[in-house]
Amino acid sequence: MPDTTANFADRLLDAIDAKGSPVCVGIDPRYDRLPEAISAGAGADASVQLAKIAEFCWQVLEAVAPHVPAVKPQSAYFEAYGAGGVETYYQVVRWAHQLGLLVIGDAKRNDIGSTAEAYAAGHLAGADKADSLTVNAYFGIDGLKPFLDVCAAEGKGAFALVRTSNPSAGQVQDFQNADGKKLYEHMADLVAGFGDAAGLVGRRGYSSLGAVVGATWPDEARRLRQQMPRQIFLVPGYGAQGASAADCAASFNDDGTGAIVNASRSVIFAHRQGQYADLPWHKAVEQAAKAFAEDIRNAIREGSR
8 A cells, every 4th residue: 555645746756766767557448459368268257257357457557557656547447337337346456556656547537526425435535546647627626626635645646637638639729819829838837837836846856646648739738837847747648549658748848757568458458569460468558558667768878868
């Protein structure tokens, strides 16, 4: 079980230093992509499929734990199986903690008032919950504050959506005001301000309120890095979404800190890639995790020259 007495940003940065890997692995267990060694015999029975998914997740966690500081289970793939799937999600969180991993819960929750408080309680508060959570900050501070209160009180973290990695992000996030300032830039300023609240900034100068900044927008990431100097960036988009390690490196500060890059499908389904075809599937996952971490490390070193 992780120590939740310390500031989350400090805990994450210390874990990154300990593993030498500024990366996390997304746990997105799509049943139709599981290795045959796991999925064989499940058929259409949802409860059997869910048991297979749980087995897959445990073996993925074991494979990546020596090489990465954190994992990011995507709640949607578990929620699709109803109550049993939700319980499996929380089981994955507990297993990750047993293996010494930090957990970034990817649920993108938020609402206003008491509803936001309920989401914060359900997904973040308590030692058996995720260490941090992706949140939708587009409700403003009254929707975000319940999560920040848990962060300050319990050493937890949150990553607010600022510039997402999907192709159509610009349909909303590029909307400009009369001065030409884009909506995501306005959001970045808000997140930077929200993240300076009491109890959020740790000894290493970063806030427990981070920002989701997609690697698919490297030029924007460089500008956002200046706007949000205290935010740790959670960087999706590497691998299956098309972003390179060099694209990801744009989110880091010159000293190589300030971001953690996520890869999901390219790691957990590595058995489907030709270069790993001769390996047992869990060894393919391990090798892909190691290669991912090394690719990002090299890109950061190259970018800092």
